[in-house]
Amino acid sequence: MISARGLRKSFGDVDAVKGIDVEVRKGEAFGFLGPNGAGKSSTMRMIATVSPVSGGELRILGMDPATEGPAIRSRLGVCPQEDTLDNELNVFDNLYVYGRYFGIDKATVRARAEELLEFVQLTDKRQAKVENLSGGMKRRLTIARSLVNSPDLLLLDEPTTGLDPQARHVLWDQLFRLKQAGVTLVITTHYMDEAEQLCDRLVVMDKGVIAAEGSPRQLIDEHSTREVAELRFGIADEGNVHEQIAGKIEDLGRLEVLPDRILVYSPDGEEVIAKVHERGLEPIAVLVRRSTLEDVFLKLTGRTLVD
Amino acid sequence: MASQDGLDRLDRATGLGILEGALRQLDYWWTVLKRTWRGGVISSFISPLFYVVGMGVLLGGFVPGDPARLEGATSYLDFVVPGLVAGHAMQIAVGETTYPVMGGIKWHKSYHAQLATPLGVRDIVNAHLGFVAFRIASACAVFLLVLAPFGVFASWWGPILAWFVLLLLGMAFATVIFGISTRMSSEEGFGLIFRLGVVPLMLFSGSFFPIANLGPVLEVVAWFTPLWHGVDLTRTLCLDTVDLPRALVHLAVLAIITAFGWLWAIRGMEGRMRS
Numbered sequence: 157m158i159s160a161r162g163l164r165k166s167f168g169d170v171d172a173v174k175g176i177d178v179e180v181r182k183g184e185a186f187g188f189l190g191p192n193g194a195g196k197s198s199t200m201r202m203i204a205t206v207s208p209v210s211g212g213e214l215r216i217l218g219m220d221p222a223t224e225g226p227a228i229r230s231r232l233g234v235c236p237q238e239d240t241l242d243n244e245l246n247v248f249d250n251l252y253v254y255g256r257y258f259g260i261d262k263a264t265v266r267a268r269a270e271e272l273l274e275f276v277q278l279t280d281k282r283q284a285k286v287e288n289l290s291g292g293m294k295r296r297l298t299i300a301r302s303l304v305n306s307p308d309l310l311l312l313d314e315p316t317t318g319l320d321p322q323a324r325h326v327l328w329d330q331l332f333r334l335k336q337a338g339v340t341l342v343i344t345t346h347y348m349d350e351a352e353q354l355c356d357r358l359v360v361m362d363k364g365v366i367a368a369e370g371s372p373r374q375l376i377d378e379h380s381t382r383e384v385a386e387l388r389f390g391i392a393d394e395g396n397v398h399e400q401i402a403g404k405i406e407d408l409g410r411l412e413v414l415p416d417r418i419l420v421y422s423p424d425g426e427e428v429i430a431k432v433h434e435r436g437l438e439p440i441a442v443l444v445r446r447s448t449l450e451d452v453f454l455k456l457t458g459r460t461l462v463d
Numbered sequence: 464m465a466s467q468d469g470l471d472r473l474d475r476a477t478g479l480g481i482l483e484g485a486l487r488q489l490d491y492w493w494t495v496l497k498r499t500w501r502g503g504v505i506s507s508f509i510s511p512l513f514y515v516v517g518m519g520v521l522l523g524g525f526v527p528g529d530p531a532r533l534e535g536a537t538s539y540l541d542f543v544v545p546g547l548v549a550g551h552a553m554q555i556a557v558g559e560t561t562y563p564v565m566g567g568i569k570w571h572k573s574y575h576a577q578l579a580t581p582l583g584v585r586d587i588v589n590a591h592l593g594f595v596a597f598r599i600a601s602a603c604a605v606f607l608l609v610l611a612p613f614g615v616f617a618s619w620w621g622p623i624l625a626w627f628v629l630l631l632l633g634m635a636f637a638t639v640i641f642g643i644s645t646r647m648s649s650e651e652g653f654g655l656i657f658r659l660g661v662v663p664l665m666l667f668s669g670s671f672f673p674i675a676n677l678g679p680v681l682e683v684v685a686w687f688t689p690l691w692h693g694v695d696l697t698r699t700l701c702l703d704t705v706d707l708p709r710a711l712v713h714l715a716v717l718a719i720i721t722a723f724g725w726l727w728a729i730r731g732m733e734g735r736m737r738s
């Protein structure tokens with residue numbers, strides 16, 4: 157569906173995307189996971205053929221975005237990071253007018269719009285002005301709008317950023333159903349739980365390059381341990397208490413020292429905690445959990461995803 | 464710019480035919496018309512009528528109707544009506560291509576939504592300009608129809624031809640200002656366009672008094688203003704005093720400005736939207 161080789165994007169002297177290779181297959185949900193400024197949106201905008209490629213090769217649905225933009229866009233659904241809904245139109249008209257841009261006939265667009273409103277649970281809002289919708293509703297409307305042309309490929313740039321947990325779950329459920337229906341999804345996110353929930357395969361992106369690629373499971377197995385012990389110590393009189401303590405437990409596993417806690421990577425977290433206590437150290441809080449993509453990201457880049 | 468080449472190529476790939484590209488946006492512009500027509504009626508039809516009554520009838524009562532000093536008009540009302548309607552065409556054109564264009568880029572972001580579909584930059588510029596053309600044509604038609612009973616036109620066909628000229632005049636302004644708007648980062652510059660562009664043109668391009676009164680230097684300056692070409696052509700058509708070679712020059716000037724303005728607007732939109 158998408159194939160990129162050495163794909164680059166620069167804005168003046170800012171290199172936003174520095175040569176990435178990506179292959180997205182039919183029917184899969186593919187993710188770009190990365191922090192702010194990683195180059196996710198720049199990549200998505202090139203795939204959506206609204207932003208010209210600065211270098212490298214890009215094929216979307218087997219076509220060249222430079223010469224076949226309109227043909228590509230007619231088969232894409234795009235949910236941009238910033239809403240581009242028309243605030244002055246009501247909910248239904250936003251869908252209707254957009255469908256007409258694709259050259260779909262009036263009766264078909266109307267029927268399709270009603271169906272989509274049902275799908276995203278906005279039927280009772282069909283006459284409401286967009287500016288009166290909540291953030292979650294706007295996002296759902298944007299997704300409905302991106303589906304009006306029954307796309308083969310759906311691009312979602314941070315679909316749930318800024319939404320409350322409940323609205324996120326509603327949206328995930330809808331995206332999951334689309335995936336079941338066979339729509340190929342490309343999702344960018346800086347939430348590791350979103351990537352884990354939705355993506356079959358993903359790339360970890362940072363500073364314009366791809367740091368790793370695989371399924372969430374593969375990435376965790378490859379770059380992290382099964383469990384993580386999180387240790388939190390009280391405030392020391394001087395210096396970073398976590399830095400000082402790290403020296404005493406280096407042998408227990410790979411360590412990540414954060415300002416507020418130490419992460420110890422080990423197949424058995426409980427054992428780590430037991431050994432910490434044996435050495436007479438008194439953490440004020442401990443937690444054993446499974447590794448997540450957040451840990452993968454930390455290992456690969458030395459930074460946390462959301463700061 | 465590194466992306467200049469790619470930008471050219473993206474735009475050449477518009478794909479849709481010119482007409483098809485614009486027609487797909489008809490429903491959108493219909494919704495715009497439905498929500499703006501009331502304000503349009505007031506600014507397009509009612510306030511110009513105040514001008515005609517205030518300037519043409521009342522102020523005109525103090526101006527002797529001397530054809531030798533009024534470019535062939537037998538009354539000030541006859542003289543000023545074509546000037547007012549031409550100025551009006553300009554004002555609608557500027558009004559419809561300043562804030563609404565910025566709105567499409569920054570506020571309601573309709574251009575961003577449109578460009579995510581098979582539509583190309585050229586298509587969205589054309590559809591917006593088509594809407595502006597409709598606004599100018601309808602407002603000028605009503606203006607001319609309402610004034611016809613006042614006996615200000617020397618023939619029935621003069622105002623009909625003038626109507627086409629007014630549309631062309633309006634589009635000359637619409638395309639150029641559209642191009643400027645796409646290159647502006649904020650709406651603050653629009654105040655300048657109105658204060659330093661529209662108002663002086665309205666006052667000194669022969670709408671209210673013959674440009675011969677400006678003195679030899681400013682008169683020559685006035686020849687180079689697009690509004691004067693539209694005013695002079697509209698007036699000579701309405702008064703039936705057309706001089707063919709001069710009329711052709713006017714038409715050529717307005718047509719050339721419109722053609723360049725159109726390309727300038729499309730280039731501007733490409734640069735703005737295809738970064």
Ligand SMILES: Nc1ncnc2c1ncn2[C@@H]1O[C@H](COP(=O)(O)OP(=O)(O)OP(=O)(O)O)[C@@H](O)[C@H]1O
Pocket residue numbers: 167170171172190191192193194195196197198199237346738
């Ligand atoms: N139009 C632009 N002009 C100049 N620089 C830009 C432009 N768009 C993006 N950039 C820069 O490119 C880099 C990558 O930005 P991009 O928006 O692709 O990141 P992102 O991964 O989507 O981040 P976020 O999570 O904040 O959305 C950033 O340094 C950004 O400042």
Ligand SMILES: [Mg+2]
Pocket residue numbers: 196197198237313314
């Ligand atoms: Mg982004």
